Amino acid sequence: MWLRIGCIAIGYLFGLFQTSYIYGRLHGIDIRNYGSGNAGTTNMLRTLGTKAGIITFLGDCLKCILAVLLVVLLFGESHSEMLPLLKMYTAAGTILGHNFPFYLKFKGGKGIAATAGLIIAFGPVTIVLGLITFVAVFLSTHYVSLGSLLLYAGFLVEVVVLGQLGYFHMASPLLYEMYAVAAFLTIMAYIKHASNIRRLLHGEERKTYLFKKNK
Numbered sequence: 001m002w003l004r005i006g007c008i009a010i011g012y013l014f015g016l017f018q019t020s021y022i023y024g025r026l027h028g029i030d031i032r033n034y035g036s037g038n039a040g041t042t043n044m045l046r047t048l049g050t051k052a053g054i055i056t057f058l059g060d061c062l063k064c065i066l067a068v069l070l071v072v073l074l075f076g077e078s079h080s081e082m083l084p085l086l087k088m089y090t091a092a093g094t095i096l097g098h099n100f101p102f103y104l105k106f107k108g109g110k111g112i113a114a115t116a117g118l119i120i121a122f123g124p125v126t127i128v129l130g131l132i133t134f135v136a137v138f139l140s141t142h143y144v145s146l147g148s149l150l151l152y153a154g155f156l157v158e159v160v161v162l163g164q165l166g167y168f169h170m171a172s173p174l175l176y177e178m179y180a181v182a183a184f185l186t187i188m189a190y191i192k193h194a195s196n197i198r199r200l201l202h203g204e205e206r207k208t209y210l211f212k213k214n215k
Contacts, residue, residue, distance in 0.1 A: 010093060014093075034047045084178060095185060095188075142207035152186045
C-alpha cells in the first residue's frame with residue numbers, strides 16, 4: 001500500500017509543474033483568465049498560438065514520462081513483478097497534480113497531455129494505437145475534446161486487452177488493480193470534459209486548428 005501511495009506522491013509532485021501557467025506568466029498573463037479558463041494545451045493554443053500550445057503539450061507530457069522513469073529507476077529491480085502497475089499509479093499521481101495543483105487552488109488542466117506521457121511510458125503498442133486514434137479523430141473533425149475522449153476510451157480498452165494477452169507479465173490481481181486505476185483515470189477525464197461533451201452533443205464545441213487562426 002505504501003509503495004502505491006509513494007508512487008502517487010512522486011507523480012503528484014511532478015504534476016505540479018504547470019507548463020501553461022508558467023509559460024503564460026512569462027508572457028504576462030494568467031492563462032486561467034483567458035479563453036476556456038483551462039490551464040492546458042488547447043487553451044494555450046487558442047490564446048497564445050501554436051508555439052505556446054506545442055511547448056505546453058511537450059512540457060505536460062514530459063513531466064509524466066520523467067515521473068514514471070524515476071519510479072522505474074527506484075523500484076524497477078526490487079518490484080519488477082508489479083512495475084506496470086506502479087507506472088500506472090505514478091501517472092495517475094501526475095495527472096492528479098496537473099488537474100488539481102494545490103498552489104493554484106486546485107484549478108489546473110484536464111490531464112490529456114500528461115496522459116500522452118502515460119501512453120508513451122507504456123511502450124510502442126499503446127503509442128501507435130493512441131497516435132492513430134487521436135490524429136485520425138482530430139484531423140477529421142478538428143475537435144480536440146473528441147479526440148481526447150476517444151483516446152482515453154481506447155487506452156482503457158488497450159490496457160485490458162493487452163493485460164489479458166499477457167503483455168504486462170503480471171499476476172491477475174495486479175492486472176485487475178491496474179484496470180481499476182485506468183478506469184478511474186478515464187472516468188475522471190470524462191468528468192473533466194463534461195462541458196465539452198455537452199457542447200459536442202449540441203454541435204456547439206469549438207474547433208481547433210494548428211496552422212490557422214483559431215476564433
